Amino acid sequence: MSNGRIPEEVIEKVLKHHDIVDVVGRYVHLSKQGHYMKGLCPFHSEKTPSFTVTPEKQIYHCYGCGAGGGAIRFLMEIEGYSFIEAINQMATDANLDLGVDLGPDNRVQQDPDKAKLYEAYEFTGKLYQHILKNTEQGKQAMEYLRARGLSDKLIDTFGIGYAPSNWDTLAQLLEKRQYALPLMEKGGLLSARQEGQGYFDKFRDRIMFPICDWKGRLIAFGGRAMGDAQPKYLNSPETMLFYKSKSLYNIHLARPQIRKKQQIVLFEGYMDVIKAWEAGVTNGVATMGTSLTEEHTEIIRKQADQVIVSYDGDSAGQNAAYKSIPILEQAGFLVKIAMIPNGQDPDDYITNNGSERFVREIIDGAVPTIKYKLHYFRKNFKMQEDGEKLRYMKQALKILADVPSPIEREHYVKELSSEFHYSFDTTLQDLNEIRLQAEKSNHSGDNNAKPWNNVRNERRPREQTPSLLPAYYNAERQLLAIMLFDADITQYVERNLGDQFNVDAHGALAAYLYAYFAEGNEPNFSSFIAMLQEEELEGLASSIAMMGNSHGVNGRVIDDFISKIKIYKIEKLIEQKQEEMIAAAFSGDMAKAGLIGNERTSLIKQLKSF
Structure with missing residues (x-):
C-alpha cells in the first residue's frame, strides 16, 4: 500500500513502541471500564465521557463527535501534525533510529521555496538580534527597550532585535549568501524598488519582534517604530509562511503552560504578552493588531478550554473584546474578560501597578461574559437620570434573557434589582416576559440541531443516523x-x-x-x-x-x-x-x-x- 515516502516496516516499528493508552493518556485522563478506557473527548466539549480507547485493538473512538483512529491519527489531530511529523515525533519519543531520513516536515521538502524562506527568516532574526545587542546602530534601540522595562533576559527569551535605518543592510547580506532576492521579496523580507531594479529592506529603524509558528519556526516579524514614524507597528505581509488570521504571537512559548492550565490569555500586542510573561502570565498570546478569527480559535481549541480576553482598556480594545465573545463561545470556550481601568493597556497597568496586582486584580479578577456585557452597554446610558436607568434596565434584562442557566439569570437579576432598588420579583417577572416573547417569535427552538452530550458546540457536527438503519x-x-x-x-x-x-x-x-x-x-x-x-x-x-x-x-x-x-x-x-x-x-x-x-x-x- 502507498504511504508516501514511509515504508510500512517503519510505521510498524514506531507503533510497536507506543501503546495507544500511553499516547492518549498524555492528553486525556482515562479510567478503566472493563476492556476499555474512557475519558472526556479532547476534540469536543462534553460533561460525561463518550471517548473510548481500546487497548486490544489500539484504537480510540468518540461516540459524540465521531473522531477515531489509531495513535498516529490521535497525534495528528491533537497536535496538528502532518503524518510524517507524527511518525517523527513518536520515533523521537521512543529514541528510535528508523533507518530512513523522513525529514522534519514533508511539506517543506516538497516546497523548496518554503525551505529557503525558513532559512532566511532564521538568519534575519539572528542578524537583528546581533545588531541590537552588539553594534552602535542598536544602542538607541536597546536603551528604548530597557526604558520600557525589558530586561536582557526578556529580550533574549523573545528574540527581540533591531532593523537598522540603512536601506539595504539585509538585502546585501541575503544576496551575499545567495538567497534569491525575488523570493525574499515574495516572502516579505524585502521590497522591490519602483524602478524595477534592485531591492531594499522591508523593515528599517524598528524594534523587531520575531513571530513564530507553533513549532517555533520564525515566519514573520512585527516592527515597532521608536519615534513618531507611522505606522507605529508594521507587520510582515501575508506570505506562503505567514497568515495573519491563523497566527498568534508567542504560541510556541506559551503552549506548554496553555496545555497545563487548559487556559489561554489573549492580548492585543507584543509588549502586552512580554510584560505579562515577566509578571508570571506565561500562557499569553496576541492577535497582533488583527481581529480575532475562527482560524485563531482553531489553533488554541486543541490546547485549552478557557480563554481570558485581556485587551486594552480604551474604547477600541473594549469593542474588540466584546466582538470576540461570540467567536470564542461558538468555538466552545469558557470565556472571561479582564477589565483594565482608566483606558490602560496591560503593559501600562503592569508598569504602573506592578506584576502581583496585575495577576490578582486583572487576570484572576476577569469577569464572566454576561457581567462584561452588562458593563459594556452601561457606558451608553446616563445613569444619573431615572429615565436612562430604566432604559438600561430594559437593555440589561434583554441580555440576561439569553442566558440559558436559570441560576445564572437569577444571580444577575438579584444584583440589578438590589443596585437600582427594584423588587426582585418584579424584575424577574419582566425578564420572564422577555423570554416568553422571544420563544413565541422563534419557533425553531435553540437552533442546536445536532446536540449530543455537549455543554458547548461540537468540534465535528455529525449526521443524525436514523434509529432504524436499512x-x-x-x-x-x-x-x-x-x-x-x-x-x-x-x-x-x-x-x-x-x-x-x-x-x-x-x-x-x-x-x-x-x-x-x-x-x-x-x-x-x-x-x-x-x-x-x-x-x-x-x-x-x-x-x-x-x-x-x-x-x-x-x-x-x-x-x-x-x-x-x-x-x-x-x-x-x-x-x-x-x-x-x-x-x-x-x-x-x-x-x-x-x-x-x-x-x-x-x-x-x-x-x-x-
Missing part, C-alpha cells in the same frame, strides 16, 4: 467489522462481492482491506488504520472496529451479509429499469421499452434466487 447498511458494517480481523474472510468477500458495497465509504474501506491483506499482512488493526492516512476513513474504521467481530461467524453468516448487500443493489437496478421502461414507452420507442422490460424481468428472477 438491512444492507447494517450488513455492510457487520461484514467490514469481521473483515478487519480476518484475512481469509476478506479474500472471500473480495471474490464474491468485490466493489458492490452500496455506501461509498464502506466500499473504499473494503478496497483498502483487500490491498492490505493481498500484500501478505497479518490482521493488525493498528497497522492497518495507520496505512489509511485519511481522517474520515480512520474514523469510520475505528467506529466499525468498536462493533467487535463476535457474530458467531461462519460461512452462512458471511453469505447472508453478502446477499443483503447484493439484494439492495438489484432492487435499485429494478427500480431504475422500471423508470427507463416507462420513459421509453412514453416517447413511443416500444422496441427499447421491450428490451428494458426483459432486463428488468431478468433482474427480478435474479432477486428471487437469493
Whole structure:
C-alpha cells in the first residue's frame, strides 16, 4: 500500500513502541471500564465521557463527535501534525533510529521555496538580534527597550532585535549568501524598488519582534517604530509562511503552560504578552493588531478550554473584546474578560501597578461574559437620570434573557434589582416576559440541531443516523467489522462481492482491506488504520472496529451479509429499469421499452434466487 515516502516496516516499528493508552493518556485522563478506557473527548466539549480507547485493538473512538483512529491519527489531530511529523515525533519519543531520513516536515521538502524562506527568516532574526545587542546602530534601540522595562533576559527569551535605518543592510547580506532576492521579496523580507531594479529592506529603524509558528519556526516579524514614524507597528505581509488570521504571537512559548492550565490569555500586542510573561502570565498570546478569527480559535481549541480576553482598556480594545465573545463561545470556550481601568493597556497597568496586582486584580479578577456585557452597554446610558436607568434596565434584562442557566439569570437579576432598588420579583417577572416573547417569535427552538452530550458546540457536527438503519447498511458494517480481523474472510468477500458495497465509504474501506491483506499482512488493526492516512476513513474504521467481530461467524453468516448487500443493489437496478421502461414507452420507442422490460424481468428472477 502507498504511504508516501514511509515504508510500512517503519510505521510498524514506531507503533510497536507506543501503546495507544500511553499516547492518549498524555492528553486525556482515562479510567478503566472493563476492556476499555474512557475519558472526556479532547476534540469536543462534553460533561460525561463518550471517548473510548481500546487497548486490544489500539484504537480510540468518540461516540459524540465521531473522531477515531489509531495513535498516529490521535497525534495528528491533537497536535496538528502532518503524518510524517507524527511518525517523527513518536520515533523521537521512543529514541528510535528508523533507518530512513523522513525529514522534519514533508511539506517543506516538497516546497523548496518554503525551505529557503525558513532559512532566511532564521538568519534575519539572528542578524537583528546581533545588531541590537552588539553594534552602535542598536544602542538607541536597546536603551528604548530597557526604558520600557525589558530586561536582557526578556529580550533574549523573545528574540527581540533591531532593523537598522540603512536601506539595504539585509538585502546585501541575503544576496551575499545567495538567497534569491525575488523570493525574499515574495516572502516579505524585502521590497522591490519602483524602478524595477534592485531591492531594499522591508523593515528599517524598528524594534523587531520575531513571530513564530507553533513549532517555533520564525515566519514573520512585527516592527515597532521608536519615534513618531507611522505606522507605529508594521507587520510582515501575508506570505506562503505567514497568515495573519491563523497566527498568534508567542504560541510556541506559551503552549506548554496553555496545555497545563487548559487556559489561554489573549492580548492585543507584543509588549502586552512580554510584560505579562515577566509578571508570571506565561500562557499569553496576541492577535497582533488583527481581529480575532475562527482560524485563531482553531489553533488554541486543541490546547485549552478557557480563554481570558485581556485587551486594552480604551474604547477600541473594549469593542474588540466584546466582538470576540461570540467567536470564542461558538468555538466552545469558557470565556472571561479582564477589565483594565482608566483606558490602560496591560503593559501600562503592569508598569504602573506592578506584576502581583496585575495577576490578582486583572487576570484572576476577569469577569464572566454576561457581567462584561452588562458593563459594556452601561457606558451608553446616563445613569444619573431615572429615565436612562430604566432604559438600561430594559437593555440589561434583554441580555440576561439569553442566558440559558436559570441560576445564572437569577444571580444577575438579584444584583440589578438590589443596585437600582427594584423588587426582585418584579424584575424577574419582566425578564420572564422577555423570554416568553422571544420563544413565541422563534419557533425553531435553540437552533442546536445536532446536540449530543455537549455543554458547548461540537468540534465535528455529525449526521443524525436514523434509529432504524436499512438491512444492507447494517450488513455492510457487520461484514467490514469481521473483515478487519480476518484475512481469509476478506479474500472471500473480495471474490464474491468485490466493489458492490452500496455506501461509498464502506466500499473504499473494503478496497483498502483487500490491498492490505493481498500484500501478505497479518490482521493488525493498528497497522492497518495507520496505512489509511485519511481522517474520515480512520474514523469510520475505528467506529466499525468498536462493533467487535463476535457474530458467531461462519460461512452462512458471511453469505447472508453478502446477499443483503447484493439484494439492495438489484432492487435499485429494478427500480431504475422500471423508470427507463416507462420513459421509453412514453416517447413511443416500444422496441427499447421491450428490451428494458426483459432486463428488468431478468433482474427480478435474479432477486428471487437469493
